[in-house]
Amino acid sequence: MRTIPWLVGCITSLFSTVNANVEKVVFLAPSPVIIPNAPSSLEDLRLDILSPTQKPILSTELSVEFPTAPTPHGVESWYLLQSLKEGRRYEVRICWPATQPTDFWLDTYTISQVFDTPHLLSSLASYSEIREELGLESTGYIRGPSPSTPNSLLFLRIQAAASFYTTNQTLMDDPPPVDVDIILDPFLLNIIPRSLAPTALYIAVVAVGAWFLSGAIYRWLLLISRESHKPHTD
Template sequence: MRVVLAGLLCIVTQVWTVNANVEKTVFLAPGPVTLPNVPPSLDDLRLPVLSPSHSILPTQLPVHFPSASLPRGLESWYLLRALDEGRRYEVRICWPATQPTDFWLDTYPITQVYDTPDLISSLAQYSEQLQHPTLPAQRYNKDTTPQSVLFLRIQAAASYYSTNRTLMENPPPVHVDIILDPFVLNILPQSLGPFALYVSAVAVGAWFLSGYIYRWLLSISAELPSKPHTD
């Protein structure tokens, strides 16, 4: 049932694409932290950012076939910012069924990433891949207002087989939509609201309509003359 609902969410939020597959993670936003105004800052990482005001990120994710050194393929990192403390959120990744891929989504507080050697190493390697010498130097974030921030790690592994050796050695990137979806009252994803209202309206209408039809059938049966019995 959850997979069906998640698939409907992708259809509702991305009507103009055909994204048949979905993977997600649900989490509670942590308390706000004060971001340091000294280098290196989070902005220096140049990670793609998802926030309530920019909740959909169309992109292409590099993938790799599972191996001993990369059992879950390649890792990509993102930053979730401007979250509401204590609010439940859902991050979904939707991708076409024509590109079979396995995804794993995990969220981490800043301190956990910085205190875990494997995580900080992976984050540093990905950040280095995003750096480009022609890009202007990143300015430090002068806004020291506490924010609720999380890191998002996505692992992507190709899950198909081809006789094309070149394709097996260099699988193409997967076209995906990464969606940050807040929950309403920590119960229901916000993007599912219109669908839930529609289903509720149909259910209520069907209830009253079925009652009307039932009473109508009873009135017809009461008006029909009873068939006389012959001895």
């Protein structure tokens, strides 16, 4: 009967290990909006784009810097989440190697929130200008069936701050970019992330199987114990 606690302990330890280099934000998709000339205006921002059906994973490098008074959360990067379904729960996860210690903060904003908030708009504009100076283009606005079709969109802001210390002064002055995977994951029935559903099903099957197996083994051992204690007749 010790199988279940042992299994739960193993699962918990695995989750603790994963959380060491994963950060995420969970949100509900907003109402669809129609943006005049959306393809051209959004592409002008030169943002990388994630879509739950067409491009749910983005592998890239993020610039980082050590926290300072003006930038306590390091470097800000911006992305566009599109083709969402209104009212559906999603999560964005960012995964990075444990060999590159970094602190991340993830936030999502509607288009109106960004354009109505001066410091968010300034940050987005600055990031767009940096990408333009570097010659980086948008990964491509994913067009719907019609330019006038409402689209549920969100901006994603990622803040990245280096969180290591070394005697190498070069690394302290200019920490290297961090390799990351940014994953946009929809929830099934607004309960569990779609990518985790197979794992959850596997764990459930193993847990149920272990429960019945441990019960059968317990009854078998109990039967053996009773047989061994029966009085012998000469």
